[in-house]
Amino acid sequence: MTAMVTLRDVSKTFTGSSGPVHAVDGVTLDVERGDVFGIIGYSGAGKSTLVRLINGLERVTGGQVLIDGQDVTDHSERQLRSVRVGIGFIFQQFNLLNSRTVAGNVGYPLRVAGWPKERREARVAELLEFVGLVDKARQYPDQLSGGQKQRVGIARALATSPQLLLADEATSALDPETTKDVLDLLRRVNLELGVTVVVITHEMSVVSYLCNKVAVMENGKVAEQGSVYDIFSAPQQEVTRRFITSALHDRPRPDVLERLRERHPGRIVTVSVREEAGSGTLLTQQLRAHGVDGSIVYGGITEVDSRPLGSLTLELVGDDTSIDALIADLRVRTDVEEHVRPAASGEGRSR
Amino acid sequence: MNSGSASLWPTFLQAIVETLQMVSVTLLVGGFAGLVIGILLYTTRAGNLLANRPVFTALNVLVNTVRPIPFIIFITAIQPLTVEVTGTSYGTEAVIFPMAIMATFGTSRIVEQNLVALDPGVIEAARAMGAGPLRIILTVIIPEALGPLVLGYTFLFVAITDMSAMAGAVAGGGLGDFALQYGYQRFNPVVTWFTLGVIVVIVQLGQVLGNWLARRVMRR
Numbered sequence: 001m002t003a004m005v006t007l008r009d010v011s012k013t014f015t016g017s018s019g020p021v022h023a024v025d026g027v028t029l030d031v032e033r034g035d036v037f038g039i040i041g042y043s044g045a046g047k048s049t050l051v052r053l054i055n056g057l058e059r060v061t062g063g064q065v066l067i068d069g070q071d072v073t074d075h076s077e078r079q080l081r082s083v084r085v086g087i088g089f090i091f092q093q094f095n096l097l098n099s100r101t102v103a104g105n106v107g108y109p110l111r112v113a114g115w116p117k118e119r120r121e122a123r124v125a126e127l128l129e130f131v132g133l134v135d136k137a138r139q140y141p142d143q144l145s146g147g148q149k150q151r152v153g154i155a156r157a158l159a160t161s162p163q164l165l166l167a168d169e170a171t172s173a174l175d176p177e178t179t180k181d182v183l184d185l186l187r188r189v190n191l192e193l194g195v196t197v198v199v200i201t202h203e204m205s206v207v208s209y210l211c212n213k214v215a216v217m218e219n220g221k222v223a224e225q226g227s228v229y230d231i232f233s234a235p236q237q238e239v240t241r242r243f244i245t246s247a248l249h250d251r252p253r254p255d256v257l258e259r260l261r262e263r264h265p266g267r268i269v270t271v272s273v274r275e276e277a278g279s280g281t282l283l284t285q286q287l288r289a290h291g292v293d294g295s296i297v298y299g300g301i302t303e304v305d306s307r308p309l310g311s312l313t314l315e316l317v318g319d320d321t322s323i324d325a326l327i328a329d330l331r332v333r334t335d336v337e338e339h340v341r342p343a344a345s346g347e348g349r350s351r
Numbered sequence: 352m353n354s355g356s357a358s359l360w361p362t363f364l365q366a367i368v369e370t371l372q373m374v375s376v377t378l379l380v381g382g383f384a385g386l387v388i389g390i391l392l393y394t395t396r397a398g399n400l401l402a403n404r405p406v407f408t409a410l411n412v413l414v415n416t417v418r419p420i421p422f423i424i425f426i427t428a429i430q431p432l433t434v435e436v437t438g439t440s441y442g443t444e445a446v447i448f449p450m451a452i453m454a455t456f457g458t459s460r461i462v463e464q465n466l467v468a469l470d471p472g473v474i475e476a477a478r479a480m481g482a483g484p485l486r487i488i489l490t491v492i493i494p495e496a497l498g499p500l501v502l503g504y505t506f507l508f509v510a511i512t513d514m515s516a517m518a519g520a521v522a523g524g525g526l527g528d529f530a531l532q533y534g535y536q537r538f539n540p541v542v543t544w545f546t547l548g549v550i551v552v553i554v555q556l557g558q559v560l561g562n563w564l565a566r567r568v569m570r571r
């Protein structure tokens with residue numbers, strides 16, 4: 001099956017006032033049909049540029065862009081326009097037309113696509129129903145809340161029944177509660193309508209909540225990519241680790257560890273919890289088998305891509321040889337980080 | 352209003368009609384041409400919809416050159432061209448020609464300035480939906496900026512009325528010409544003041560109408 005989006009060694013260099021800016025630098029990735037593909041990175045990483053290369057709002061300076069197997073790299077502006085009709089786009093700032101009502105906004109792409117009035121009206125009603133804004137049809141965007149505006153944005157992006165939806169920081173201007181509503185709506189778009197979604201974000205929580213695949217971007221390049229669960233459970237790059245820590249909050253920060261040590265005199269370890277490691281069961285069994293007492297002092301387990309992920313930090317009490325044997329046994333199945341006291345060796349020893 | 356034996360009323364009414372004629376034709380022609388040039392200035396600017404440096408630079412230089420010329424000098428400077436185009440150098444038609452040109456350049460800047468304030472995001476959204484440049488201009492750029500544009504054109508109306516009085520004084524026709532001929536030169540201040548009053552009323556009416564329209568457009 002052909003991928004929905006294929007980027008082959010794609011680059012975009014802007015000629016800025018202070019020399020060239022390599023906004024996107026040799027990115028290769030495939031977004032398969034049905035994926036919710038997250039692209040995460042800090043501000044300036046090149047995410048917005050990358051997503052604009054997909055629908056041709058920006059032209060590549062190198063590499064190839066394929067949409068549904070069709071090479072659009074050398075398409076004329078006119079050809080690109082018809083490609084764009086089949087790709088929805090939602091924006092951080094919503095970008096609704098203030099001169100049109102909610103219904104007018106949702107119907108706008110249908111006008112562009114040349115739909116007759118009656119079909120247009122029926123489709124707009126259907127879309128407003130889907131996003132739950134039937135009662136707002138006659139209102140203007142400036143009368144809506146942020147969450148409602150984004151729902152209009154999503155309805156508008158879905159108007160022409162696109163197979164692909166691009167979302168550039170779609171929830172970054174929203175509060176956490178509204179963010180969740182909008183992410184749930186995007187999930188429905190993916191599950192109920194079968195639309196492939198590319199989500200640009202700087203929040204790992206958005207990725208863990210919504211996506212099945214992720215690419216981590218830094219300085220215009222993809223630092224690493226893969227299934228969200230794999231990346232979360234075994235990040236290879238420092239930038240990825242930072243994002244994950246910010247999303248899971250499961251590992252004690254240095255200052256937290258300091259306080260934990262004050263309260264707990266025993267040896268402190270952080271044990272990763274993953275699906276294949278049998279979650280918490282492994283831990284309980286092993287503690288019993290080695291005759292070690294473990295009390296959970298910190299941690300968190302959450303769901304990523306519908307599978308458990310996180311870590312638990314424990315204080316282990318028992319004789320040192322039993323504890324060493326326990327850690328060795330645990331390490332067969334999962335990662336264990338022992339936080340050695342600073343007096344002994346300074347930093348926490350890992351693995 | 353009597354000056355000597357002849358009643359001035361017919362001449363006065365004629366002057367009002369001439370002024371309204373000069374102002375409305377100028378507003379229509381200059382307003383439209385200015386809208387086109389203003390939109391071109393905005394869209395051809397670097398990074399915008401039709402970014403085109405040579406076109407932008409040419410238009411920009413042209414507008415910057417013509418606009419600051421004092422109108423009274425401009426009328427006399429292009430008089431040969433006026434004669435060429437209208438066949439006369441006197442009367443309303445001869446006045447409308449330079450007025451329309453001046454109004455075009457004035458309008459283009461007003462239009463451009465109002466469009467620059469537009470959120471580029473809505474244009475990007477329309478592009479992302481597959482809309483072409485002409486459609487974006489007609490269905491996004493103009494409607495989204497309509498409120499400020501109406502206020503801009505109201506300002507323009509006042510400026511054109513002002514211009515018409517000056518133009519009439521030089522090349523004949525309208526209320527400005529009337530006030531000079533029958534008021535100032537015949538030492539009849541009442542005629543001057545009365546004419547002034549009528550001009551003020553015309554300007555006020557335009558202003559009120561413009562404000563009302565802009566409020567409706569902006570739904571405030």
Ligand SMILES: Nc1ncnc2c1ncn2[C@@H]1O[C@H](COP(=O)(O)OP(=O)(O)O)[C@@H](O)[C@H]1O
Nearest residue numbers: 014016021023042043044045046047048049050
């Ligand atoms: N039109 C442009 N001209 C010049 N530089 C640009 C342009 N668009 C983006 N950039 C630069 O490219 C880099 C990546 O920007 P962007 O894709 O917006 O990043 P992100 O969305 O990840 O924050 C930044 O350094 C930005 O300044």
Ligand SMILES: [Mg+2]
Nearest residue numbers: 047048049169
């Ligand atoms: Mg961005």
